[in-house]
Amino acid sequence: xxxxxxxxxxIKDGRTEVKxxxxxxxxxxxxxxxxxxxxxxxxxxxxxxxxxxxVVLSAVWGPAVSQNPFIQFQFVGGTPGDSVSVTWKDxxxxxxxxxxxxx
Amino acid sequence: xxxxxxxxxxxxxxxxxxxxxxxxxWSAARGPKxxxxxxxxxxxxxxxxxxAYASLPRYFKDAGRVMDLETRLAWCMNDIQGLSExxxxxxxxxxxxxxxxxxxxxxxxxxxQSRGKxxxxxxxxxxxxxxxxxxxxxxxxxxxxxxxxxxxxxxQSSKRIRLTVLPNLTTQEGAANAYRxxxxxxxxxxxxxxxxxxxxxxxxxxRLPELIFGxxxxxxxxxxxxxxxxxxxxxxxxxxx
Amino acid sequence: xxxxxxVATLSLLVLVLATLSPTTMAGDNESLTASYRAKGQxxxxxxxxxxxxxxxxxxxxxxxxxxxxxxIQKAAMDGVVLPADGKLLGxxxxxxxxAQTGTGMQSSDDPATPNGGNCYACxxxxxxxxxxxxxxxxxxxxxxxxGQSEAMLKYTWTRIWNSHAYSACSHMPRFGDAKIxxxxxxxxxxxxxxxxxxxxxx
Amino acid sequence: MTVSDMNNGGHSRREVLxxxxxxxxxARLMGGLLLLxxxxxxxxxxxxxxxxxxxxxxxxxxxxxxxPTPSDQIVLTTPDIAENGSVxxxxxxxxxxxxxxxxxxxxxxxxPFAAAFAIPDQTDAMISARVKVAQTSNVIAVVKxxxxxxxxxxxxxxxxxxxxx
Numbered sequence: 001x002x003x004x005x006x007x008x009x010x011i012k013d014g015r016t017e018v019k020x021x022x023x024x025x026x027x028x029x030x031x032x033x034x035x036x037x038x039x040x041x042x043x044x045x046x047x048x049x050x051x052x053x054x055v056v057l058s059a060v061w062g063p064a065v066s067q068n069p070f071i072q073f074q075f076v077g078g079t080p081g082d083s084v085s086v087t088w089k090d091x092x093x094x095x096x097x098x099x100x101x102x103x
Numbered sequence: 104x105x106x107x108x109x110x111x112x113x114x115x116x117x118x119x120x121x122x123x124x125x126x127x128x129w130s131a132a133r134g135p136k137x138x139x140x141x142x143x144x145x146x147x148x149x150x151x152x153x154x155a156y157a158s159l160p161r162y163f164k165d166a167g168r169v170m171d172l173e174t175r176l177a178w179c180m181n182d183i184q185g186l187s188e189x190x191x192x193x194x195x196x197x198x199x200x201x202x203x204x205x206x207x208x209x210x211x212x213x214x215x216q217s218r219g220k221x222x223x224x225x226x227x228x229x230x231x232x233x234x235x236x237x238x239x240x241x242x243x244x245x246x247x248x249x250x251x252x253x254x255x256x257x258x259q260s261s262k263r264i265r266l267t268v269l270p271n272l273t274t275q276e277g278a279a280n281a282y283r284x285x286x287x288x289x290x291x292x293x294x295x296x297x298x299x300x301x302x303x304x305x306x307x308x309x310r311l312p313e314l315i316f317g318x319x320x321x322x323x324x325x326x327x328x329x330x331x332x333x334x335x336x337x338x339x340x341x342x343x344x
Numbered sequence: 345x346x347x348x349x350x351v352a353t354l355s356l357l358v359l360v361l362a363t364l365s366p367t368t369m370a371g372d373n374e375s376l377t378a379s380y381r382a383k384g385q386x387x388x389x390x391x392x393x394x395x396x397x398x399x400x401x402x403x404x405x406x407x408x409x410x411x412x413x414x415x416i417q418k419a420a421m422d423g424v425v426l427p428a429d430g431k432l433l434g435x436x437x438x439x440x441x442x443a444q445t446g447t448g449m450q451s452s453d454d455p456a457t458p459n460g461g462n463c464y465a466c467x468x469x470x471x472x473x474x475x476x477x478x479x480x481x482x483x484x485x486x487x488x489x490x491g492q493s494e495a496m497l498k499y500t501w502t503r504i505w506n507s508h509a510y511s512a513c514s515h516m517p518r519f520g521d522a523k524i525x526x527x528x529x530x531x532x533x534x535x536x537x538x539x540x541x542x543x544x545x546x
Numbered sequence: 547m548t549v550s551d552m553n554n555g556g557h558s559r560r561e562v563l564x565x566x567x568x569x570x571x572x573a574r575l576m577g578g579l580l581l582l583x584x585x586x587x588x589x590x591x592x593x594x595x596x597x598x599x600x601x602x603x604x605x606x607x608x609x610x611x612x613x614p615t616p617s618d619q620i621v622l623t624t625p626d627i628a629e630n631g632s633v634x635x636x637x638x639x640x641x642x643x644x645x646x647x648x649x650x651x652x653x654x655x656x657x658p659f660a661a662a663f664a665i666p667d668q669t670d671a672m673i674s675a676r677v678k679v680a681q682t683s684n685v686i687a688v689v690k691x692x693x694x695x696x697x698x699x700x701x702x703x704x705x706x707x708x709x710x711x
Binding site for chain 1: 584586587588590591594598632633634637652655656657659660661662663664665666668669670672673674675676677678
Binding site: 311314 | 375378379380381382383386387388390391392393398400401402403404449450451464465466474475477479515517518523524
């Protein structure tokens with residue numbers, strides 16, 4: 001189920017700038033714990049961002065994306081009250097969606 | 104040398120995720136007494152969070168000793184919520200890949216509530232002055248098989264360990280630059296690290312035995328550092344290598 | 345410990361105690377030991393200061409008295425052990441690895457793993473390595489500049505074994521004296537510094 | 547999704563639900579629906595799956611199709627030196643018309659292919675992300691524009707900071 005994301009979305013000159021921080025370990029599957037056992041890979045592999053119902057970014061990731069991922073992008077449009085949502089799914093089947101309203 | 108790198112990381116500090124957890128925890132009713140921590144006096148009055156971090160460590164009459172934020176939080180969790188202090192401080196720091204501990208989350212959020220505030224660690228009470236003097240002594244105390252002290256690495260300006268610039272903690276400027284940026288998200292560990300962690304990990308690298316969380320030595324060192332930093336502007340949580 | 349050595353140590357201790365200002369002696373070391381706990385290979389005994397450590401723990405800028413400094417340097421020099429076979433140079437490739445390795449003797453380190461020298465934390469060595477510290481002087485081109493005379497080899501061995509032989513309150517760890525590096529490891533670090541084929545001299 | 551599900555984490559912090567967590571749980575309900583909307587990229591994700599297992603840049607590029615043409619219409623920003631390789635910030639901006647995809651490739655990583663982004667019409671062809679770089683390496687941004695592949699390359703040095711212990 002994961003921890004909440006931090007989504008910032010701001011309207012600027014006819015565009016909406018989106019910054020997303022996701023809490024996730026992004027374990028590579030190569031790291032070992034203090035007892036020397038390999039920590040299984042655990043990473044987000046799919047991300048979709050939407051402006052209201054329209055997809056504005058989709059991404060497919062491997063374990064090389066950093067822990068607690070951050071992404072930034074911008075799309076044309078956006079008016080106060082619109083929603084920006086982000087959904088992720090990881091390789092262990094966990095997923096989460098958070099959204100913010102534009103102001 | 105890493106200014107460009109750190110600037111690129113400045114936006115989107117994962118510490119913000121930990122701050123969100125901490126804000127939640129501060130007002131959540133918890134523990135055997137099922138009370139929120141928001142009645143805790145961090146030095147500026149019960150429940151006052153804004154600016155509290157910038158004026159810690161300080162002497163607390165109710166506890167009869169000088170406390171930094173983290174030891175104060177553990178004390179409040181015991182006093183207000185009925186949680187055992189030893190249980191709270193048994194594992195104060197998170198392991199890479201795990202979520203932040205309660206103490207880390209609360210510290211991140213409360214430190215964030217001092218952004219832009221002037222560091223003003225009090226030196227009025229005799230015990231605050233004694234903590235400063237003891238902190239200064241320990242700062243210079245050489246021990247262990249490597250003969251290290253804090254001063255060995257942190258008493259000159261513009262020196263580096265590898266490529267990492269070492270703050271000169273004996274000057275106001277150096278101490279302020281260090282104090283204002285902790286707690287901080289450490290990208291090498293993927294975790295938010297606090298000032299208590301910084302003290303504990305410096306002791307480990309000094310080849311000393313384990314510095315105990317919230318111990319008199321840890322709080323004294325932080326009092327020396329904080330009071331030397333007085334006048335600086337808080338900008339935490341920061342982000343570091 | 346020989347009687348002569350014991351006398352020397354005791355007289356040094358008395359001298360050190362006599363020259364320390366009251367403020368540096370005011371510390372309450374009971375509160376210090378109460379603030380730490382033994383962990384891994386790091387026991388509470390590590391908090392106890394040697395005479396050198398105590399003499400060199402004054403506030404920043406405070407110099408130790410000249411006679412104290414002389415005593416510390418002499419004791420350090422007397423404790424230096426040169427290899428019995430007279431062989432001071434090993435393999436630079438191994439020395440390079442030791443110079444790059446930062447672990448050793450921490451509470452978190454496995455005592456079975458050989459310690460590193462962590463030379464790069466404080467010194468520039470091979471010019472090709474950009475990640476070096478500046479607390480100590482640059483040692484780039486060390487052997488090329490200084491040559492390999494017996495005096496230079498012995499001086500360098502002594503610096504690594506116990507730097508306090510030349511500088512009473514040196515911040516460099518006593519790699520030989522404190523058994524941080526083995527004799528063989530010091531030979532390898534020496535080769536890293538002196539060997540014409542070593543990247544230090546390129 | 548019920549309140550008891552929220553507690554399954556077993557962490558003390560989750561013992562008490564605040565108003566905001568209940569709202570989050572609402573967002574999770576909606577998340578179930580939104581997850582359905584991950585469906586359109588599922589096929590794309592599956593198509594890329596093998597790419598993440600390739601061990602060399604050449605194999606990655608082969609799997610992507612044509613060899614990309616270097617283009618000054620792609621601005622790739624990475625730090626010259628990263629103090630730690632576990633977080634290396636990367637920004638890719640493409641001025642090529644009809645940019646639809648941006649791929650991030652780290653030459654010296656054990657698996658060079660790091661991430662893929664699909665850019666719909668409404669979105670500017672610019673993305674910032676952070677990746678792990680195991681050692682000093684070329685970072686390659688590959689852009690698909692109007693069905694063709696273009697690239698930009700930059701070296702980022704990864705060093706050891708701190709006490710190294």
